[in-house]
Amino acid sequence: MSNKTYTRRNFLKVLGLAGATAATPAIVSCAGGDKPATAATGTDQEPPIGKMTYRTNPKTGDRVSLLGYGMMRLPTLDAGGGSAREEHDAEIDQEMVNRQVDYAIEHGVNYFDTSPAYCRGRSEHATGIALARHKREEFFIATKLSNFSPDTWSHEAGVEMFRNSLRELQVDYVDYLLLHAIGGGDDAMDEFNQRYIDNGILDYLIQQRDAGIIKNLGFSYHGDVAIFDHALKMHDSGKVKWDFVQIELNYLDWRFADEVNDSNTDAEYLYGELVRRDIPAVVMEPLLGGRLASLPEPLAAKLLARDPGHSVASWAFRYAGSFPNVLTVLSGMTYMEHLKENLNTYSPLLSLTDEEMKFLEGVAAEYVSYNIIPCTACQYCMPCPYGIDIPAVFGHYNKCLSEGCVPRSKEQADYQRARRAFLVGYDRSVPRLRQADHCIGCGHCEPHCPQRIRIPREMERISRYVDALKAGNAEGLVDPHLRTED
Amino acid sequence: MKLRNIRVALAVVFFTLITWLLLDFTGTAHHWLGWMARIQFLPAVLALNVVVVVLLVLLTLLFGRIYCSVICPLGVMQDIISWLRRKKSRFSYSPALTWLRLPLVALLAVSMAAGMGSIVALLAPYSTYGRIVANLLQPVYLWVNNGLAAIAEHYGSYAFYSREVWLRSLPTFVIAVATFGVIAVLAWRNGRTWCNTVCPVGTVLGYLSKFAWLKIRFRADHCKHCGQCASHCKASCIDFKNHTVDYTRCVTCGDCLDTCKFGALSYCAGSPNPPKGGLDDSKKQPGTLPSKGDGGIPEKGAGLDRRAFLVGGAIVAAEAALAQAGKKVDGGLAAIEDKAVAVRTTPLTPPGSASARHFAQHCTACQLCVTHCPNDVLRPSGILLTLMQPTMSYERGYCRPECTRCSKVCPTGAIHPIDTAQKSSTQIGHAVWVKANCVILRDRVSCGNCARHCPAGAIMMVQLDPSDDTSPLVPAVDRAKCIGCGACEYLCPARPHTAIYVEGHEVHKEI
Numbered sequence: 001m002s003n004k005t006y007t008r009r010n011f012l013k014v015l016g017l018a019g020a021t022a023a024t025p026a027i028v029s030c031a032g033g034d035k036p037a038t039a040a041t042g043t044d045q046e047p048p049i050g051k052m053t054y055r056t057n058p059k060t061g062d063r064v065s066l067l068g069y070g071m072m073r074l075p076t077l078d079a080g081g082g083s084a085r086e087e088h089d090a091e092i093d094q095e096m097v098n099r100q101v102d103y104a105i106e107h108g109v110n111y112f113d114t115s116p117a118y119c120r121g122r123s124e125h126a127t128g129i130a131l132a133r134h135k136r137e138e139f140f141i142a143t144k145l146s147n148f149s150p151d152t153w154s155h156e157a158g159v160e161m162f163r164n165s166l167r168e169l170q171v172d173y174v175d176y177l178l179l180h181a182i183g184g185g186d187d188a189m190d191e192f193n194q195r196y197i198d199n200g201i202l203d204y205l206i207q208q209r210d211a212g213i214i215k216n217l218g219f220s221y222h223g224d225v226a227i228f229d230h231a232l233k234m235h236d237s238g239k240v241k242w243d244f245v246q247i248e249l250n251y252l253d254w255r256f257a258d259e260v261n262d263s264n265t266d267a268e269y270l271y272g273e274l275v276r277r278d279i280p281a282v283v284m285e286p287l288l289g290g291r292l293a294s295l296p297e298p299l300a301a302k303l304l305a306r307d308p309g310h311s312v313a314s315w316a317f318r319y320a321g322s323f324p325n326v327l328t329v330l331s332g333m334t335y336m337e338h339l340k341e342n343l344n345t346y347s348p349l350l351s352l353t354d355e356e357m358k359f360l361e362g363v364a365a366e367y368v369s370y371n372i373i374p375c376t377a378c379q380y381c382m383p384c385p386y387g388i389d390i391p392a393v394f395g396h397y398n399k400c401l402s403e404g405c406v407p408r409s410k411e412q413a414d415y416q417r418a419r420r421a422f423l424v425g426y427d428r429s430v431p432r433l434r435q436a437d438h439c440i441g442c443g444h445c446e447p448h449c450p451q452r453i454r455i456p457r458e459m460e461r462i463s464r465y466v467d468a469l470k471a472g473n474a475e476g477l478v479d480p481h482l483r484t485e486d
Numbered sequence: 487m488k489l490r491n492i493r494v495a496l497a498v499v500f501f502t503l504i505t506w507l508l509l510d511f512t513g514t515a516h517h518w519l520g521w522m523a524r525i526q527f528l529p530a531v532l533a534l535n536v537v538v539v540v541l542l543v544l545l546t547l548l549f550g551r552i553y554c555s556v557i558c559p560l561g562v563m564q565d566i567i568s569w570l571r572r573k574k575s576r577f578s579y580s581p582a583l584t585w586l587r588l589p590l591v592a593l594l595a596v597s598m599a600a601g602m603g604s605i606v607a608l609l610a611p612y613s614t615y616g617r618i619v620a621n622l623l624q625p626v627y628l629w630v631n632n633g634l635a636a637i638a639e640h641y642g643s644y645a646f647y648s649r650e651v652w653l654r655s656l657p658t659f660v661i662a663v664a665t666f667g668v669i670a671v672l673a674w675r676n677g678r679t680w681c682n683t684v685c686p687v688g689t690v691l692g693y694l695s696k697f698a699w700l701k702i703r704f705r706a707d708h709c710k711h712c713g714q715c716a717s718h719c720k721a722s723c724i725d726f727k728n729h730t731v732d733y734t735r736c737v738t739c740g741d742c743l744d745t746c747k748f749g750a751l752s753y754c755a756g757s758p759n760p761p762k763g764g765l766d767d768s769k770k771q772p773g774t775l776p777s778k779g780d781g782g783i784p785e786k787g788a789g790l791d792r793r794a795f796l797v798g799g800a801i802v803a804a805e806a807a808l809a810q811a812g813k814k815v816d817g818g819l820a821a822i823e824d825k826a827v828a829v830r831t832t833p834l835t836p837p838g839s840a841s842a843r844h845f846a847q848h849c850t851a852c853q854l855c856v857t858h859c860p861n862d863v864l865r866p867s868g869i870l871l872t873l874m875q876p877t878m879s880y881e882r883g884y885c886r887p888e889c890t891r892c893s894k895v896c897p898t899g900a901i902h903p904i905d906t907a908q909k910s911s912t913q914i915g916h917a918v919w920v921k922a923n924c925v926i927l928r929d930r931v932s933c934g935n936c937a938r939h940c941p942a943g944a945i946m947m948v949q950l951d952p953s954d955d956t957s958p959l960v961p962a963v964d965r966a967k968c969i970g971c972g973a974c975e976y977l978c979p980a981r982p983h984t985a986i987y988v989e990g991h992e993v994h995k996e997i
Contacts, residue, residue: 382819438977440935467939
């Protein structure tokens, strides 16, 4: 209880801080244009050029655009127009990637974040092609040492992975290099040591930084907070100096990360630790894999009623951008619309007021009550050896929760409609042989999940729910989340 | 004229609706039209549906073989094919092939008694039509449905859902194509040849209709021997030279009445030479004007056009294979190998069918249950003796506890109507664990998916070696509880051969 009050106070304190510092760019931009600020950031219009909000990297003095381009959800040539995340086999639409990258740069975006693992290993290549068409000084590139597979844990394999990144990206130096997703694995500390310490890869990367091949060295973190603390202790002791750290930050994770999943850590803590050390934060998952862009209907209505001109997603971006120690906010923009919408939000950023922050806090609290599975469709769990399409199953379930299509009782008024929407939609979203009932619970996926979702358990409860829904078995319909909670 | 129009209108209605009944996988059609399958002659006989059989016999004794012209979809299909040909006056009288007809009736009777379902299925008219629809037309219907489902999905509607189109049985498909081909050629050339030489139902009703009250009758004094009637008679049953009609073959279609310009033919009761005019029995005005607008048969009737022929077999969509070694990069889907159809010593028959023998003796293989099965469990059997009769397998789904659809739609009583409570206590087979295939031992992973999903609670996980606490947990089947629904087989991750499968029981029992 006392813990809660503390968090709340802390929350407000940081808010005040954010409000104060963020006010400056907002005023500057207002002075620049004579249009009212709200009109300038309306998310439906053509984004303006030259209005992007920038943050300064304290070490290098880099002026980094607040909007960073995440290259994890690249557009594909699939007729359905999905991203390379969902359309597993589809070829990346390089022409579209080029166009969007050009458009982003034209509108002031200069931070591009990729990884050797993204898009089944094709993201760096595509990013390299798109960026090679621009002057090297015009952009900062961030990539990662994504040595997830144990057979890439050797020193040689790590070095080769980094060198390959330079080749794929067609560059001779990397601006931002991250140890990718530390904190995962069954034994997170053991895995961290094996991936980066015992094999000397971290030392190698530090050498590369000294040599100027890496300009900034940092890590991205998910999962076990002990590893996060451990990495910062290394920083404090001078073992390694982190130039930046990438964390998940959004209005849900700020205070409710641990309520969604008790092994997760609130962004409030993570961010606070970075502020204390003056390490800039790069924000990932500002939208939680899109979940904060498509909120449950009543919540979306709330946001839209408050500000009909701005999209639901823009609130989440303004939230993440309102923290002054944030260097850039990454967004995996598959479509031009996403890009334009986000450019509008950050050209320039209109920081949230204290009152708006509190409003979002309320939305977050309400959101938690929907028991949405915290999957961001990052696909780190994939491929499942038994063929389950894990993110698609969770995606469908979450979508139905948001749309009110998860009936809990046969008596409820729209039972038949909701049942049909859930079941027909399920077969549409996930082929039958890749649905939850085929999960055998082997647990291969679980250590890979950055959100630490207990995937087999969730699969089982969804499978049970679907079974009850098909059979019209009233008992099975009651909230399975509450039933299997142990 | 009058008679013909009524006959055509009724035939079109019956034909369209019964075709829809056979196609519709959602159950909507069955809710309203299930009776249409039940009033088919052979199914009614097999179901010992005395009321229907008596009514059909009475109908025939009153009006002749009107059944063959209106109720039997195979008969109407032949009429449509025959009608598609422009030349309407291509027929001529030929004597009945009694030597073939009677033995075929006997063969049917013997096959039914002996439970030789495949022969019954070949001879039974309604089943023949059902097979043609299920194999040739349903794929088209499903593709159209899937197109609509895609459109619905685009607009966020759940009005249509897509169904997989797959080849349920190659032999049955080939037989369906062959029978359709033979019947279509016969109909194209000579009209009702099939009905009048092969169809045992036609023969039985034909001999009954000899005694019919209303018949096509000649008035010799009016006849000018022009032969128009015979050349328009698709049953080839009018011998105008002798002024006789072979009533065993006449299907009371009324075509001849329209063609005779001299009033020499009438459909009436009693003696052939009644008063004047056409005692066009159906009381109303003795039709004087010959066929007015004869656009009688709506285009709809031609639904089963020749193009249906060209539609190839169902294609099992092969899973896009994606070679993915260890987990090095994110995303991708592991390839899913197709499951092999389990080899069962005793084939499975659906709950409600009581026993393999009862099923074999009563099923006419009309495919109604097969086209209706929402879980893709039922498919035509490939075993010679029960060829085309449905059997069960669980690669694409399992016999879900809430579903009793096949028992509800079966018109012959081969599958007795049962409710879900009866179903969940009917043992149609039992699961068998195949140790060599089990992923627990093969891949050294924990699984238990079969036990987790067993609706009867018949599978438990036990130590492989009871004396060793660290030995893996493997499934064990309690045969007393297992009902044979196949959830375990369907959800078993071992591919292509599952590590647990259901062995059928010859006689079902209540547990």
